[in-house]
Amino acid sequence: MGDAKEGEEELPRCVGCGRRVKTLYMQYSPGNIRLMKCDTCKAVADPYIECEFTIILIDLILHKTRAYRHLLFNKLRIYSSLDKGVLVLSILTHLVLDAFRISFSRGNIADGDSSINIFSVILNCSKVLGDALLGNIVFMTMLFLEVQFILKLSFDIRRYREVLLAVIISSYFKLFLMAMMVWEFPSSVIFFVEISVLSSNTVALRVVTEFSKAHCFGVCFGAHAARYLTERWLLGAP
Incomplete structure (x- = not known):
């Protein structure tokens, strides 16, 4: 039970609503990916995946919560070991x-x-x-x-x-x-x-x-x- 809960916490998050999603994208071939949508808000879970670091940095400086969710939950995976x-x-x-x-x-x-x-x-x-x-x-x-x-x-x-x-x-x-x-x-x-x-x-x-x-x-x-x-x-x- 504890392992299941811990595994759920390690799931990535939707940068829009903050809900957990199973996966952020599907990769069909190298360089060919499809961004997945959040089941809760129905928007693309993490559009920052296709953005350059400069764009992410600018949004971080502007204090956008979407950029912070991408960095903390989906990039660094702070809930993982x-x-x-x-x-x-x-x-x-x-x-x-x-x-x-x-x-x-x-x-x-x-x-x-x-x-x-x-x-x-x-x-x-x-x-x-x-x-x-x-x-x-x-x-x-x-x-x-x-x-x-x-x-x-x-x-x-x-x-x-x-x-x-x-x-x-x-x-x-x-x-x-x-x-x-x-x-x-x-x-x-x-x-x-x-x-x-x-x-x-x-x-x-x-x-x-x-x-x-x-x-x-x-x-x-x-x-x-x-x-x-x-x-x-x-x-x-x-």
């Missing part, structure tokens, strides 16, 4: 990008001065990574607590892992911080990136949990606020 490696890689990437953000916020960017001691550089990098790690531990802890008490989700490690993966994957806006390593941007860019991450996390959490936008925003805002206060007051980060 295959997402463990993706989760670890996503957490590490998330941690490194947060370290970049803290470093840029503090103005700890090397200016090419050859007199900088290599030991001090290593020490500074270790401190920034430690600060990012502590901030993310607070973020994840607050996220899980709010999911349990605000969204009333039963404590299930597998379910919480899916929520965590959805929130971290939807933090892709932080990748734009890497452009600050090449071009010079005002510090206000970090604020706009964080706001974009918050709104993207809200959409992803809503897609995964199917709760209202207000509840999901409250959960994401509380987790981000806890991390911000930790970095600002306890760690001395701007």
